[in-house]
Amino acid sequence: MTERDTLISRGRAIHALEKLALFRGISEGECAELLAICHGARFSTAQQIFKEGDPSFTMYVLISGAVEIHAEDAGLLHTMRPGEPFGEMGMICQIPRTAAALAREESVALRINKEEFDIFLAKFPRIGYILMKNITETLSQRLLRSRPKHPAYLL
16 A cells, blocks of 8 residues: 555545546445555556556556557557546456557556455445446446447347
8 A cells, every 4th residue: 555655645546536437326435445455556658558468457547647548450549537447347347458558648547456356345245236337337328329320239
């Protein structure tokens, strides 16, 4: 936790977690508990954070800076800004990284490891329920935005 404390303040980290759609519905106290399993991560400009196809054992919450998400077949997908998570779907769904992450500028993030996250969810099952609900909503919204104009497959 010392690494996290030297990179960002506890209050700033809790505020970042509370803003995320992934953690919508989780109380400030629960965010403080979650913060206990977070680790600070600092990335220099142009530093590769992970590669497409890498195992997904961590997720990140960007606190400052900017991180670009690239896919080999599609190029730049999105530039992450402070408060946005990245790597969460791969970690939670246990699938390899579907894109690469590259620091566009000096950046600071909270890193959450899967093993600690699983232990945390076993201790706080209510949060696990909220996370799965939020992930389902996020994936449904992404699917609806990307569907063809006349989808025969969606009711």
